[in-house]
Amino acid sequence: MDQQGVLQRIRELVGEAGLVTDAPARQARLVDERRLYHGQAALIVRPDSVDQIASILALCNEHHIGVVPQGGNTGYCGGATPFDAERQIVVCLDRLNRIREIDPVAFTMTVEAGLVLAKAQAAAAEHNLLFPLSMGSEGSCQIGGNLSTNAGGLAVLRYGTARELALGLEVVLPDGRVLSELKGLRKDNTGYPLTQLFMGAEGTLGIITAAVLKLFPAAHAIETAWLAVADIEAACRLLGVARQASGDALSSFEYVSGASAELVLDQVADTRAPLQETYAHYVLVEFTSPDSASGLRAGMERLLEVGMEHGWVLDGVLAESGPQRDALWRLRESIPEAEKHSGGAIKHDVSVAVGRIPEFAARLAAELKVLGDYRPSGYGHIGDGNLHYNLLAPEGTDPEAFKQGAGRQLSRAVHALAVSMGGSFSAEHGVGILKAPDLVAYKSPVALEMMKTVKRALDPHGIMNPGKMVPGS
Ligand code: FAD
Ligand code: 2HG
Ligand code: ZN
Numbered sequence: 070m071d072q073q074g075v076l077q078r079i080r081e082l083v084g085e086a087g088l089v090t091d092a093p094a095r096q097a098r099l100v101d102e103r104r105l106y107h108g109q110a111a112l113i114v115r116p117d118s119v120d121q122i123a124s125i126l127a128l129c130n131e132h133h134i135g136v137v138p139q140g141g142n143t144g145y146c147g148g149a150t151p152f153d154a155e156r157q158i159v160v161c162l163d164r165l166n167r168i169r170e171i172d173p174v175a176f177t178m179t180v181e182a183g184l185v186l187a188k189a190q191a192a193a194a195e196h197n198l199l200f201p202l203s204m205g206s207e208g209s210c211q212i213g214g215n216l217s218t219n220a221g222g223l224a225v226l227r228y229g230t231a232r233e234l235a236l237g238l239e240v241v242l243p244d245g246r247v248l249s250e251l252k253g254l255r256k257d258n259t260g261y262p263l264t265q266l267f268m269g270a271e272g273t274l275g276i277i278t279a280a281v282l283k284l285f286p287a288a289h290a291i292e293t294a295w296l297a298v299a300d301i302e303a304a305c306r307l308l309g310v311a312r313q314a315s316g317d318a319l320s321s322f323e324y325v326s327g328a329s330a331e332l333v334l335d336q337v338a339d340t341r342a343p344l345q346e347t348y349a350h351y352v353l354v355e356f357t358s359p360d361s362a363s364g365l366r367a368g369m370e371r372l373l374e375v376g377m378e379h380g381w382v383l384d385g386v387l388a389e390s391g392p393q394r395d396a397l398w399r400l401r402e403s404i405p406e407a408e409k410h411s412g413g414a415i416k417h418d419v420s421v422a423v424g425r426i427p428e429f430a431a432r433l434a435a436e437l438k439v440l441g442d443y444r445p446s447g448y449g450h451i452g453d454g455n456l457h458y459n460l461l462a463p464e465g466t467d468p469e470a471f472k473q474g475a476g477r478q479l480s481r482a483v484h485a486l487a488v489s490m491g492g493s494f495s496a497e498h499g500v501g502i503l504k505a506p507d508l509v510a511y512k513s514p515v516a517l518e519m520m521k522t523v524k525r526a527l528d529p530h531g532i533m534n535p536g537k538m539v540p541g542s
Contacts (some may be wrong), residue, residue: 083121087115089114138533140213144218148218168189169279173197176284177282199286201228222497225450231268237252273539292369294385296351308423319356333407354372418495418497419492420492441479443471444460
């Protein structure tokens with residue numbers, strides 16, 4: 070069969086309903102969320118069963134056609150964008166979106182990879198259960214994309230990253246075989262933890278089609294505070310106190326710089342400052358518990374008291390209702406949108422040990438000042454040691470020119486400093502195509518060689534997401 074024959078065979082497999090042909094729909098899938106990449110593909114398909122995906126991969130493997138898996142296309146590193154109009158196809162997962170089972174005894178749910186994250190959360194909530202993965206893109210991103218990027222988000226501190234929330238996977242391998250590990254066992258020591266390989270693999274080893282996810286009791290007590298803190302050091306000191314004062318019920322501890330808060334208030338409708346004064350540093354703290362009489366309010370008040378005594382907390386407000394809580398979260402979650410409205414940013418998702426965050430922030434500001442001009446938007450999951458120190462074009466300058474030019478040098482310095490301090494150049498958003506050069510620069514030769522060995526073993530023809538993450542793929 071020639072290449073046109075293979076493509077025709079794939080069209081027949083998925084049928085009319087499984088083809089994306091109209092120009093706007095194709096465009097939406099060929100351009101990434103940040104509009105950094107404008108891709109091309111021979112075909113974009115939306116299969117609706119594991120069997121269809123298995124047949125597509127078997128055909129592509131035999132005829133060496135590249136396959137780019139795509140979930141909600143909200144990824145930040147161009148991982149879901151195809152780059153070959155003749156030899157790559159996009160496989161969208163959105164039609165594999167069923168909830169196969171919710172087991173309230175085992176506290177698990179088995180879902181297909183194309184299920185949108187917010188729908189997974191809502192389905193759990195209907196059973197008085199919680200699926201705790203949460204992030205600003207939850208209305209669009211999919212479980213398969215979350216697992217493939219090992220997404221983090223707003224409650225990692227308490228519940229871990231996506232990988233820690235999966236008990237099993239179903240994966241179509243590049244040759245079309247299906248690895249089915251959906252028993253949902255919490256204990257199973259029978260050999261290599263194979264499914265772990267696919268979480269964080271960004272579609273380079275196979276297509277995740279389903280997962281067993283961990284659930285938790287739904288939260289019936291929630292205390293949320295927006296606190297102005299003296300500096301980043303004060304924020305870090307407060308973190309330890311928050312964990313103790315909450316009785317280890319701390320689920321989020323997010324840092325927001327004054328600059329990022331201002332950007333949201335300027336750029337995003339229906340947002341307002343929670344405090345009368347403006348400050349240079351804030352934290353959003355949340356305690357949650359399934360027990361409505363768990364005394365979280367007293368814990369939050371203790372946190373404030375201790376924080377104020379030490380001069381770490383300068384001011385603050387506690388949410389008194391659901392809408393007030395939502396308004397505080399909106400300030401934090403709208404920062405990416407505000408950056409977008411301001412022309413976009415050079416984004417970073419670096420991590421260092423939590424205790425070294427103040428040193429990292431101070432050294433970074435000093436280094437970047439010498440290298441060039443920019444507007445900072447610093448925020449992030451400080452409780453996980455993960456900062457988004459994003460850089461916007463200086464006021465009155467062209468954002469595109471900044472992102473293509475001067476900003477890049479600054480970005481290299483951000484990654485280099487994080488790595489030199491024992492941290493990571495990518496704690497959350499992954500590698501994709503954007504950070505593939507960083508992987509080569511910073512991963513040890515042994516780790517790189519092992520990655521290539523795994524890739525060769527599972528995907529000898531290199532059909533899965535070519536050019537992404539793994540060097541030389
Ligand atoms: P896509 O973008 O479609 O794909 C991402 C990668 O996974 C690609 O390499 C793709 O090939 C691969 N892939 C997708 N589905 C599959 C599958 N079924 N099998 C195999 N490979 C697959 N990320 C965070 O970690 N934390 C955050 O807090 C966060 N907040 C965000 C807020 C906003 C406003 C936005 C726009 C993005 C945010 N992100 C965040 C980034 C992004 O939403 C996550 O990386 C998310 O997990 C991507 O899911 P997706 O379904 O959109 O995947
Ligand atoms: C967040 O924490 C996301 O809000 C997005 O990871 C970060 O847009 C960003 O830089
Ligand atoms: Zn983040």
